[in-house]
Amino acid sequence: MALNTTNGGPVGPSRRGFLSGAAAVAGLAVTGPAWAREPAGRASGRVEALLAQMTIEEKAGQLSCFADMIRPPIGDMNPLVNIRNAQTLTAEIKAGRIGVLMNGVGAQAALDTQKAAVEGSRLKIPLLFAADVIHGFRTVYPIPLAEAASFDPHLAERTARAAALEASASGLHWTFAPMVDVARDERWGRVAEGSGEDVFLGEILAAARVRGFQGKDLKADDSMLATPKHFAAYGAVTAGLEYNSVELSEATLREVHLPPFQAAFAAGAQTVMTAFNDINGVPSTANKRLITDMLRGEWGFKGVVISDYTADQELVAHGVAADDRDAARLAILAGVDISMQSGLYIRYLPELVASGAVPIEIVDAAVRRVLSLKEAIGLFDNPYRSLDPNAERTHTATPALRALSREAGARSIVLLKNDQNLLPLPKAGKRLALIGPFADDRDNVLGAWGGFFADRRLNVDLASGLRAQMADPNGLVVERGCEVETTIAGGFERAVAAAQSADIVLLAIGESQDMTGEAKSRTDIRIPPVQMRLAEAVAATGKPLVILLRHGRAIQLEGVVRDAPAILATWFLGSEMGNAVADVVFGAVNPSGRLPVSFPLDSGQEPFFYNGRTTGRPAPADPNAQEYKSRWRSIRNEALYPFGFGLGYASFALSDAKLSTQSLGWNDTLRVTVKVKNTGQVHGDHVVQLYIRDRVASRTRPVRELKGFQRVSLAPGAEREVRFDLARQNLMFVGDNNYWIAEPGMFEVYVANSSVDGLPLSFELLAPPT
DSSP states (O other), X not given: OOOOOOOOOOEEEETTEEEEXXXXXXXXXXXSSGXXXXXXXXXXXXXXXXXXXXXXXXXXXXXXXXXXXXXXXXXXXXXXXXXXXXXXXXXXXXXXXXXXXXXXXOHHHHHHHHHHHHHHSSSOOOOEEEEOOOSBXXXXXXXXXXXXXXXXXXXXXXXXXHHHHHHHHTTOOEEOOOBOOOOXXXXXXXXXXXXXXXXXXXXXXXXXXHHHHHOSOTTSTTOOBOOOBOBTTGGGOGGGOTTOOBOOOHHHIIIIISHHHHHHXXXXXXXXXXXXXXXXXXXXXXXXXXXXXXXXXXXXOOSEEEXXXXXXXXXXHHTSOSSHHHHHHHHHHHTOOBEESSOHHHHHHHHHHHHTSSOHHHHHHHHHHHHHHHHHTTTTTOTTTTOOHHHHHHSSSOHHHHHHHHHHHHHHOEEEEEGGGOOSOOSSSOOEEXXXXXXXXXXXXXXXXXXXXXXXXXXXXXXXXXXXHSSSGGGEEEEOOBOSSSBOTTHHHHHHHHHHTOSEEEEEEEOOGGGSSTTOOOSOOBOOHHHHHHHHHHHTTOOOEEEEEEOSSOOBOOHHHHHSSEEEXXXXXXXXXXXXXXXXXXXXXXXXXXXXXXXXXXXXXXXXXXXXXXOSSXXXXXXXXXXXXXXXXXXXSSEEEOTTOOBOSSOEEEEEEEXXXXXEOTTOXXXXXXXXEEOSSSOEEEEEEEEEEESSOSSOOBSOEEEEEXXXXXXXXXXXXXXXXXXXXXXXXEOGGGOEEEOOEEEEEEEESSTTOOEEEEEEEOOOOO
16 A cells, blocks of 8 residues: 655755645645646536526525435434425425435435426436435444454445445435544544544545545436535534533644544545634634635635535524524635535525625535536436436345445454464354344444445344354354343343353453444443343353444453453454354454554543654553653553454464665655564454654654555565555644644654564654755
8 A cells, every 4th residue: 555645845944844735734736627727717617507597595495405305314313303295395495595415315206206307397307315324324334433454445445335325326425424533532432433543544534435425427227426524523522522612722733633634535535514613702603714715725625515414504503693684694705505304495595695794705616526527427417316216126225235334344353362373263062152232233233324225134233143154053052141231131131041051252342333433432441231141141051152343433341351361452343244144253254453542541531542742751651650740640541452463263463674774855755664474273363553653743743644654465474575665745744834844853663563662763754955
């Protein structure tokens, strides 16, 4: 995998460093359709001709998105605001007062609705059909955080492509995904929807998912527009509390929270969604500096900006808008093109323009972008694309899609602990007890957003998956013991009896999917107390214990769970969860996942992430020392299981790490090589990781930063050389005046198995030639 080299540009002196670029951003070029790269104000003749004919009410309609109650969504709409019935929606579509419908599915109903727009409205402008297709549609794949554990962008691209294939066959053009928020506080429920705590991994997977959703041709029937969200810094909400405020330096915003968006745009994303949160007191949906000055001005983004659900109306609750009319004014002036669900644009834009509060040129520019987007995906030439009921019947829940769900699930599992090689288990000869609230549960395999459109008949529970691979399915005894947060009458007693009758116990515990996702922030990220009591009762039998952890975030592990001989992080893996877990438990798949988030020693460490900055009083090497250092009174400032960590049934050794040069020229490239050997007895995959540290800089720098990774698949005894390239662009950071700079000096390199180990090397970045 090539390393990130996005921060290039002309240079000039700044303090002891050198500036890169003129706009204080990484400088990624927006790619994709030609219309998205044209100067502001230009569009096709067809779009301009339409714009010239439109009334202000029709323009406001194109800038309005509503829940599709003509084909109502299966999942809950939250909150229920401004819901319009099918008859009202159809009438407004024919009046040209709606441009986008969201979260309705079904090709035939969409076809009929599109006919109302194309054949029943004055200007015959087709509708866009959008939905929250986050990690699958009818067939569900692992939650994005779990999939991030695969460290495999090709897999992420394949699952996004598969989701687009199913969703587009059901009459959808546009998905509100991927979520690219960098999340460093595991208390936040929406950690589950993203790629974790690392910027580089987030960039790589953001780009992969955009490519997957959109495919090679935006006009193809199976292409879905991708929407990186939430712009911006939603993952930095204070205390991990949903919808909360964000206090953030400009440098951290640009270094940590914006690069995944830039990567998504570079991969071709043509839309973006604003965030619910404010940043330093300015709500994102009213943030002109963020949307117009930075996104459009600095980055040159010409695509469409859509608000999150009623986020424009929420400007009143934020206290920056006096009323709904004022909220609509602030949002459109900030650069928000489409208002989602609130109805504020259709209600207030005509009067705001008539009064002069909003220039018509601002509205026209937004409409031009929306119409150009519809043109880019071929709706004017073929308004009925992706609306074929026959395709819906043949492209849904196919064997190939289910097989991909199973493969993705198995590749997302992380083996955290495996004392005395307890795993994999034999398929015969051992009596197994599967205990815990998730033992035979089919309702908590999909995870946040997974059940919105899912065909739940596809869900495979753990008991079914394990029995399907056992030589004697009767060799598995199943007892829940308790529910997720409550007891079951006699449950503990039956669970202990089951454990006593077995040779090995599999304990399926953790979070329900209702404990993760949007509006599911937690103050304490431990396993619920009732489940811990169950674990203690079962552990007291003395039987070997395998923990099958169910979760949508990093979890604090303690007591008998932490001390169990084997622990698998199994997340929420989607439709094929039971089969995927069984594949790993019985060794059909050698686990190769690596943690995209740090598992803390204690919930009180949050926000916790591997790449924090150095302090003037770093923690002492002696864990028992009580010095005046950067540590807690009771625990060290470290992870139980760090970012990048993961085991397998094979073992690997890194050796002979080398640099091609000890001095990196300003415009040159340095090559890092290392030998990787499978020292185990079975074939396996290993993720080789490359980290850097800027030894001395004008601003404190992270203790480590991921700059590359490669998956290596090796047979027992096989060895391979892995190569990484580093250039000056990989060493840059945001310096004075929020410019990206590179500073000559010494850098450390670690070729590693995780964020806390590795083979150390060092080199010097030379100053530019004079």
